Amino acid sequence: MTEPNQNPDAGTPDPTQVRFLTPELCRIHLGSHGALHVTVKDERIYGGVYAVHGFPVGYPQGYISLIYTGGEAGDIEIGIIRDLGEFPPDDAELIREALRRRFFVHTITRIRHIGWKYGYINMEVDTDKGPVSFMMRGRHNNAVDFGPKGKVLIDVDDNRYLIPDVEQLPTRQKHDFRRYIYW
Amino acid sequence: MSNRLVMSVRRSALLNRQLPEELAELLRQEGVDPSKAWLSAEADLNLSGAYERVFLLAESDRLLTVAHPRDGFPRPIRLDIPRQALKEIRTRRGVGGGFLEALVEGIYVEILAYSNAQADTFHKVSKKLQDWLAGKEASTGPEDDYDPRKCPICGMTLRFKGDTCPRCVDRGAILTRVLRLMKPYTGWAILMFALLMVVVALQMIPPRLQKLLVDKALLTPAEPIPLATREMWLFWLVLAWLGVRVLASIGRMVNGRLSSFVATQITHDMRNSVLSRLTNLSVNYHDNNSVGRLISRVSYDTEVFGQFVRQVTQGFLAQIVMLTVTGVMLFSISWKLAMWTLLPAPFVLLASSFYWRRLYPRYHRVWDSRSRMTGSLSSILSGIRVVKAFGQEHREQQRFSRSSGYYRNSSRNVAYATSIFNPSMAFLFQVGGLVAWYVGGGEIIRQEGLTLGGLVGFSAYLGMFYAPLTNLTQLTDWLTRFFTASQRTFEIIDTAPEIVESENPKPLPAPRGGVVFENVTFGYSRHDPVIKNVSFEIRPGEYVGIVGKSGSGKTTLVNLLARFYDVDEGRVLIDGVDVRELDIEDVRKSIGVVLQEPFLFRGTIYANITYGRREATPEQVIAAAKVANSHDFILRQPLGYDTWVGERGAGLSGGEKQRVSIARALLYDPKILVLDEATSNVDTESEQLIQKALGRVTTGRTTIAIAHRLSTLKSANHILVVDGGQIVEQGSHEELMERGGLYHRLVKIQTELSREPTVDRLAEEDRRKK
Numbered sequence: 006m007t008e009p010n011q012n013p014d015a016g017t018p019d020p021t022q023v024r025f026l027t028p029e030l031c032r033i034h035l036g037s038h039g040a041l042h043v044t045v046k047d048e049r050i051y052g053g054v055y056a057v058h059g060f061p062v063g064y065p066q067g068y069i070s071l072i073y074t075g076g077e078a079g080d081i082e083i084g085i086i087r088d089l090g091e092f093p094p095d096d097a098e099l100i101r102e103a104l105r106r107r108f109f110v111h112t113i114t115r116i117r118h119i120g121w122k123y124g125y126i127n128m129e130v131d132t133d134k135g136p137v138s139f140m141m142r143g144r145h146n147n148a149v150d151f152g153p154k155g156k157v158l159i160d161v162d163d164n165r166y167l168i169p170d171v172e173q174l175p176t177r178q179k180h181d182f183r184r185y186i187y188w
Numbered sequence: 189m190s191n192r193l194v195m196s197v198r199r200s201a202l203l204n205r206q207l208p209e210e211l212a213e214l215l216r217q218e219g220v221d222p223s224k225a226w227l228s229a230e231a232d233l234n235l236s237g238a239y240e241r242v243f244l245l246a247e248s249d250r251l252l253t254v255a256h257p258r259d260g261f262p263r264p265i266r267l268d269i270p271r272q273a274l275k276e277i278r279t280r281r282g283v284g285g286g287f288l289e290a291l292v293e294g295i296y297v298e299i300l301a302y303s304n305a306q307a308d309t310f311h312k313v314s315k316k317l318q319d320w321l322a323g324k325e326a327s328t329g330p331e332d333d334y335d336p337r338k339c340p341i342c343g344m345t346l347r348f349k350g351d352t353c354p355r356c357v358d359r360g361a362i363l364t365r366v367l368r369l370m371k372p373y374t375g376w377a378i379l380m381f382a383l384l385m386v387v388v389a390l391q392m393i394p395p396r397l398q399k400l401l402v403d404k405a406l407l408t409p410a411e412p413i414p415l416a417t418r419e420m421w422l423f424w425l426v427l428a429w430l431g432v433r434v435l436a437s438i439g440r441m442v443n444g445r446l447s448s449f450v451a452t453q454i455t456h457d458m459r460n461s462v463l464s465r466l467t468n469l470s471v472n473y474h475d476n477n478s479v480g481r482l483i484s485r486v487s488y489d490t491e492v493f494g495q496f497v498r499q500v501t502q503g504f505l506a507q508i509v510m511l512t513v514t515g516v517m518l519f520s521i522s523w524k525l526a527m528w529t530l531l532p533a534p535f536v537l538l539a540s541s542f543y544w545r546r547l548y549p550r551y552h553r554v555w556d557s558r559s560r561m562t563g564s565l566s567s568i569l570s571g572i573r574v575v576k577a578f579g580q581e582h583r584e585q586q587r588f589s590r591s592s593g594y595y596r597n598s599s600r601n602v603a604y605a606t607s608i609f610n611p612s613m614a615f616l617f618q619v620g621g622l623v624a625w626y627v628g629g630g631e632i633i634r635q636e637g638l639t640l641g642g643l644v645g646f647s648a649y650l651g652m653f654y655a656p657l658t659n660l661t662q663l664t665d666w667l668t669r670f671f672t673a674s675q676r677t678f679e680i681i682d683t684a685p686e687i688v689e690s691e692n693p694k695p696l697p698a699p700r701g702g703v704v705f706e707n708v709t710f711g712y713s714r715h716d717p718v719i720k721n722v723s724f725e726i727r728p729g730e731y732v733g734i735v736g737k738s739g740s741g742k743t744t745l746v747n748l749l750a751r752f753y754d755v756d757e758g759r760v761l762i763d764g765v766d767v768r769e770l771d772i773e774d775v776r777k778s779i780g781v782v783l784q785e786p787f788l789f790r791g792t793i794y795a796n797i798t799y800g801r802r803e804a805t806p807e808q809v810i811a812a813a814k815v816a817n818s819h820d821f822i823l824r825q826p827l828g829y830d831t832w833v834g835e836r837g838a839g840l841s842g843g844e845k846q847r848v849s850i851a852r853a854l855l856y857d858p859k860i861l862v863l864d865e866a867t868s869n870v871d872t873e874s875e876q877l878i879q880k881a882l883g884r885v886t887t888g889r890t891t892i893a894i895a896h897r898l899s900t901l902k903s904a905n906h907i908l909v910v911d912g913g914q915i916v917e918q919g920s921h922e923e924l925m926e927r928g929g930l931y932h933r934l935v936k937i938q939t940e941l942s943r944e945p946t947v948d949r950l951a952e953e954d955r956r957k958k
Contacts, residue, residue: 038267038297039235052295055280074296079912105237109285109303121552134239140344143552161345163304165284187553187598 026071026084033096041103043071043083051083056103059085062152066090069100110157110165111137116178119185126185128158132166139164148186156186202309203316203328205230207243211256214264220245220252227320227328229313233285233301235266242266244288244300246317251290253300267299277317279310281716288314305345308335366496366674369458373450380446380501387439388509392517393432395648401425403641440502447501451494458490462680470686471752475712479566484559485676492673495666504663507656514653521646522638525631528623529650532616539613550602555673557595564591617654624650687751689772696774700728700763701859701890703749708758710748717756718744720913726906728763728859731891733901735931736910742894745910746862749892750779762860780858784865786849788840793822794829796848800856808855816851817881818844846878854885861886863893898935907931 029046036042041054051073059068067088075081089097111132118129121143129138139160141147151157151167158166171179205228207215212222222228225245234240234255242255251274253267269292276291280298288300288310302310312332320326337346339353346353370377405421463486466474474482499505518526568575568584575584628646631638638646703726711717718741726732734742747753748760751767760767767775780800788796797812798804804812809829813819821844825831833839840848846866853861863882883903895901902921909917909924909931917929924931 036295038269038292040295040297053289053297102236106235106287106298106301107237107282109233109237109282109301111284143556163284163307184550187557187594 024084025087027087028092028096031084033092033099035099041099043073045083054083054103055107056100057107058104061108062155069104071100110167112167112169113158116174116182119181121185125161128166130166137166139166143185158186200328200330200332203227203229203313203332205243207254208241208256211243211254211264214257215254218263218265220254220265224248225252226326227313227316229309231288231300231302231310232306233303235298235301237285237301242300244313246320251299251317269297269299271321274321277314277321279307279314281307286310308337365678366493369454369493370450370497373454376446376450377500380443380450383439383443383446384501384506384509387436387443388506388513390432390436390439391510391652392513394429395517395645395652397425397429397432398648399639399641399645401641402644403639407640443501447498451497454497455490455494458493458677459486462486462490462677465681465683468685469680469683471747472686472712473683479563481559481563482680483566484555484562485680488558489555489673489677492670493677496670496674499666499670504666510652511656514649514656517649518646518653521642521649522628522631525624525628525638525646528627529620529653531623532620535616539609550598550605553598554595554602555676557591557598561588561591561595564588621647621650621654687754687772690769693771693774694765694769696762696765696770696778699774699778699859701778702726702728702761702763703860703890703892704759704761704764705745705748706759706761708748708755708760710744710753710756712744712753718913719748719755721758722913722915723758724908724915724918726890726892728890729888730905731886731893731903733904733907734892734894734910735898735901735907735934737934740910741913742910743864744913746781746864746892746894749860749862750781751775777856778858779860779862780853780856781862781864782846782850782853782866786845788833788845788848790832790834792827792830792832793825793848796833797829797851797855799852804855809851812851812855813848815881815884816847816854817877818847818851821847843878847881850878850881850885858889860890860892863891863895865894898931898938 026043026045031046032044034042034044036050036052040052041056043051043054045051051071054071054073057070057072058065059070067086069086069089071083071086072080073083086092086100089100092100111130111134113130113132115131116128117131117136118127120127125140126143127138127140130136139158139162141158141160147159149157149159151169154170154172156168156171158168160166168174168182171182174182207222207228215222222245225247227244227246229244231242231244232239234242240255240258242253245252245254249271251267251269251271252265254264255261255266257264269290273292274290278289278291278296280287280289280296282301285301285303286307287298288302289296290299291297300310316326316328338344339346342353344353401422405418405425466482466486515526518529564587568588575581624646625643628638628643632640632643705722705724708719708722709717710719722741722745734745736742744753748755749762749767751760751772754768762770762775762778789799794806794809797809806829810819813822813829822829822831831839850866866878866882893901893904901907904921906918907921907924908915909929911930917924917927917931919927925935
């Protein structure tokens with residue numbers, strides 16, 4: 006188990022500069038209580054790190070920002086991973102795991118039923134996390150574009166459901182979907 | 189550190205969750221007694237972001253997360269952190285969910301993950317645990333289960349506190365409500381209905397006359413009738429026919445005028461009601477609804493109420509009456525023939541039912557796409573200067589064209605469906621007519637009682653019968669539009685304002701201007717506080733500056749003071765009274781705001797200055813303008829105070845608009861004056877003029893200045909430095925400079941920047957040289 010540097014201000018990254026993290030520059034590992042840690046060469050160990058997608062649609066495997074909470078200064082970016090593929094598989098998997106935790110999105114695999122009632126769209130769907138029923142307001146900001154062909158649906162509780170490519174849905178499901186979410 | 193842990197006898201369903209017995213038993217085997225936990229909450233996700241029931245248990249001396257054993261986790265205890273190792277608890281927002289985190293050994297550790305459906309619960313949990321760590325009384329009870337953002341009937345998450353639950357709104361009452369709207373016009377309605385009945389009765393006469401005409405005058409009778417008698421029948425029957433037609437036309441004209449009068453009046457009343465509600469709804473409602481959509485509701489949706497009146501008097505109700513009466517006439521001439529004409533009826537019913545189900549969602553699409561197009565247009569026209577400055581005219585044209593295309597396509601879809609349906613229905617009825625001619629013609633040929641005059645009269649009634657029947661197939665179409673639009677209109681009227689006046693509001697007749705923030709916490713979104721446990725006091729007459737970085741929560745403090753929003757926790761007091769207990773009008777009257785972007789309305793400068801105090805005399809207006817350094821430039825305008833300014837004050841410079849807005853605030857004479865970065869958008873010369881004006885305005889009133897240029901705060905009695913939603917420093921300018929903290933750093937940065945040459949400074953230097 007690796008513990009973070011005792012001096013939290015040592016080697017704090019310059020917030021005005023972009024720093025790309027490479028496998029040569031840093032190592033990704035787990036620390037106490039399973040928290041994600043990043044050790045930057047000749048700098049320090051950052052604990053309690055979380056990962057954020059810069060371009061979740063355009064570059065899902067790259068431009069991933071690693072951030073930690075640095076005391077009074079708030080959240081500070083350690084650096085950006087340009088391409089996750091450059092990293093050793095174990096390190097890359099830890100980052101993917103962190104991204105999965107942060108981006109809690111259901112990917113819809115099948116639309117079982119879609120209907121309209123009282124100004125709400127009711128959906129029964131199969132997702133990668135199991136079958137789900139939800140209600141969403143039939144407004145543009147509740148079904149937003151995900152790339153050129155996809156849609157992210159946001160239900161009344163602000164949970165998210167992704168259809169990566171609406172065109173790839175079976176004809177009947179696509180027709181029903183387009184009847185209610187046509188934009 | 190010790191604190192009192194209170195487990196109420198009445199338990200919270202959210203924060204005292206019962207563990208499944210099997211899990212509880214496993215924990216007991218591990219030496220953990222779940223019943224000892226003073227807080228027990230259930231999360232729906234595990235730390236890998238997958239659905240799993242994970243429980244958080246807070247005992248007096250430790251925090252645990254527990255779940256059923258599974259692959260990779262053979263024991264039920266996932267995390268066990270002693271209380272002394274915990275320094276802080278917080279929630280962190282993810283995408284579609286969030287985390288409960290603890291500061292342990294200098295790093296934030298994720299304790300628990302949850303989906304957004306549980307975000308509110310874990311925001312509460314975080315607060316409870318922070319109190320627990322701070323040694324305060326930590327308790328849970330049924331009051332923790334109350335969530336103002338959930339519908340109390342069905343439990344659905346609402347858009348904001350006090351929102352109408354669309355699932356539970358009483359739809360059955362729509363028609364009753366519309367009829368109630370017509371109550372003031374009951375007399376007119378009775379008159380219109382009576383006229384309608386007269387017109388229908390008159391329309392029943394001509395076919396009878398036709399029958400007589402054919403049988404008595406035109407056909408050669410079996411028994412000879414004198415020619416003169418037949419000519420007399422012809423003359424009087426045609427004259428009677430003409431008379432009936434004239435009377436029916438007059439009846440229709442009068443009814444048309446009456447219904448237009450009532451219809452336009454009801455639409456006008458509804459528009460006013462909707463706008464009245466919109467202006468009373470809280471700022472949060474307007475944050476959540478785009479201007480374009482609301483314009484569409486006020487402008488177009490309210491028209492259906494007028495259409496309803498027209499339909500009742502001239503449209504569908506008239507058609508139904510006509511249908512019934514002509515039906516009776518048809519049966520009176522020949523019941524056998526009449527039965528044949530009803531053949532298409534079952535097909536009509538089936539088709540209408542199909543039409544209702546399939547068309548309903550399409551109308552929402554038409555409405556939605558039209559709102560979107562209006563919103564797009566409004567955005568382009570409002571930002572036309574930016575569009576032109578960046579040379580993006582073509583791109584905006586394309587963007588609008590896309591919105592217009594959506595509208596075109598959705599309207600086309602509805603129109604296509606309608607254009608197929610209506611002629612199909614008409615064809616069905618015509619087939620019924622042909623059947624009547626065939627069957628009736630056979631009866632005449634076989635001399636079974638029906639005369640030729642009877643068949644001609646029957647055919648005339650049949651035309652009158654089919655015409656309304658054909659129109660009534662559009663009843664579903666109209667009803668759909670009517671219920672959709674009226675539902676949307678009532679939705680606004682039924683929306684409860686989020687900021688509700690206290691039942692017994694306390695007046696604030698002579699405010700002194702004392703302000704206290706007491707442990708205030710507030711967030712615009714559900715679990716993201718912008719202001720965190722803020723406390724400060726401003727004494728009457730004090731000049732207080734608020735400084736901080738963008739997004740630090742400065743303006744939010746003012747929004748809470750003016751009660752544009754209500755605090756989530758804590759209290760805001762004016763003269764020692766909670767603003768929620770005060771008369772809202774008195775609160776707003778006691779506060780005057782000068783904003784960074786001064787908003788002037790279309791109208792004269794005079795009307796803009798007197799906006800908050802219509803009864804002000806010209807002398808008072810001039811006095812206010814003088815103090816605000818705006819009198820001189822106003823007089824330079826061609827029509828002085830009567831000069832019209834365009835939308836948002838177009839025609840005046842930024843500094844001039846700001847000075848008019850200061851004159852407006854001054855005339856309002858508030859005891860608390862809020863200057864929200866009032867000089868940050870103007871040039872140096874205007875700033876000096878405004879500063880001079882403000883110096884005079886602030887005398888004798890409590891002034892809260894949110895300042896971008898820190899040099900303007902040197903004269904402030906007290907400065908609050910806000911960062912991350914908290915007050916991190918406070919004191920006078922000198923004290924804060926001595927302290928060398930955030931304020932000192934900000935002043936230093938601005939001093940460095942102000943050394944850079946600016947146009948104003950260069951112009952000043954140039955003037956001095958000359």
